[in-house]
Amino acid sequence: MTANRAFYQTFNLIPEKLENRPFYELGEGELNIPKFRNLLKKVLKRGVSFNNFEIEYHIPKKGKRILLINARKFYRQINSTQTILLAIEDITKAKNYDKQKDEFSSIIMHELKTPVSTISGYLQLLQGHLSKRGDKKLLNYTDNMSVQIVRLTSLINGLLNSSKIRAVGFDYQEGIFDINELTTETIEDIQKTCETHRITQEGKVVGYVKGDRERIAQVLINLLINAIRYSPNANKVVVRTSVKNNKVIIGVEDFGIGISRINQKKVFERFFRLNGSNKETFYGLGLGLDISSQIVHYHKGRIWVESTQGKGSSFNFLLPIHQT
Numbered sequence: 001m002t003a004n005r006a007f008y009q010t011f012n013l014i015p016e017k018l019e020n021r022p023f024y025e026l027g028e029g030e031l032n033i034p035k036f037r038n039l040l041k042k043v044l045k046r047g048v049s050f051n052n053f054e055i056e057y058h059i060p061k062k063g064k065r066i067l068l069i070n071a072r073k074f075y076r077q078i079n080s081t082q083t084i085l086l087a088i089e090d091i092t093k094a095k096n097y098d099k100q101k102d103e104f105s106s107i108i109m110h111e112l113k114t115p116v117s118t119i120s121g122y123l124q125l126l127q128g129h130l131s132k133r134g135d136k137k138l139l140n141y142t143d144n145m146s147v148q149i150v151r152l153t154s155l156i157n158g159l160l161n162s163s164k165i166r167a168v169g170f171d172y173q174e175g176i177f178d179i180n181e182l183t184t185e186t187i188e189d190i191q192k193t194c195e196t197h198r199i200t201q202e203g204k205v206v207g208y209v210k211g212d213r214e215r216i217a218q219v220l221i222n223l224l225i226n227a228i229r230y231s232p233n234a235n236k237v238v239v240r241t242s243v244k245n246n247k248v249i250i251g252v253e254d255f256g257i258g259i260s261r262i263n264q265k266k267v268f269e270r271f272f273r274l275n276g277s278n279k280e281t282f283y284g285l286g287l288g289l290d291i292s293s294q295i296v297h298y299h300k301g302r303i304w305v306e307s308t309q310g311k312g313s314s315f316n317f318l319l320p321i322h323q324t
């Protein structure tokens with residue numbers, strides 16, 4: 001019945017021309033909204049709300065747009081009527097931007113892969129020659145180069161993984177696994193590669209999760225590696241597991257640089273990176289948490305962070321327990 005100015009602008013409508021007609025009756029050339037109408041019907045009939053519903057919509061003179069819709073039904077006591085509040089956002093630009101990022105990463109990845117593997121091949125040849133000659137000094141240089149090439153390759157593979165996920169979705173192997181076993185095993189694996197921090201586990205959950213064991217392990221690995229990397233002056237990381245309302249919660253707590261409140265939400269965005277307050281730079285691409293959050297959401301879970309800048313962070317994720 002009423003709308004704000006942004007609504008008129010988004011849909012190219014002139015308020016005076018509407019002559020008090022309900023919006024959902026508007027026809028071709030004005031606001032042809034069969035999809036909206038269906039949505040409203042659904043909201044009226046069934047639940048009380050619709051969250052983050054994406055539709056493609058042709059707006060006269062503007063063309064195809066992608067709209068994000070949230071709808072909520074509520075009861076107005078004043079005149080005893082059912083009312084629906086619709087929030088509509090034109091997310092076409094953001095969506096296109098995301099697509100461009102995907103294209104960009106896949107171009108970079110392809111362009112970089114070949115020269116990097118060629119360099120790596122020549123480097124191995126060179127190392128062979130140098131070790132025959134017994135040139136320790138030069139071998140030391142080439143060893144350092146090797147380490148950097150391995151790093152570069154893993155960055156490229158990270159990009160490859162990430163753009164692949166968006167393009168075709170992850171390959172998930174379905175199974176049922178013991179979450180406690182997975183946590184303990186993963187901690188042991190990471191502990192083997194880390195001499196600076198002691199990783200301890202608190203709490204033990206008896207429960208099974210349905211999904212891809214390797215992918216969930218990947219989430220925990222990402223969080224553990226971050227916890228270690230972003231707490232260079234600490235010597236421990238604590239993993240806590242617990243159960244609440246048929247959900248298992250796994251939290252990884254570090255005592256490191258922490259994240260300011262404003263950046264806490266952003267860290268899960270793709271390519272988002274921060275440097276430490278004392279300008280330490282950590283290498284990375286800002287992909288780990290984006291990938292982790294995609295995996296957790298696929299398993300109908302949730303991932304979030306609690307943090308105090310300068311004191312440390314706790315990254316937590318929650319997964320539904322499989323009922324047998």
Ligand code: ADP
Nearest residue numbers: 226227230258267273274284285286287288289
């Ligand atoms: P990467 O670590 O490769 O940059 P991530 O997606 O894993 O990518 O993390 C994104 C950003 O979030 C990091 O650059 C870092 O600034 C911040 N971050 C992640 N984990 C932590 C942590 N445990 N403590 C502080 N900052 C963190």
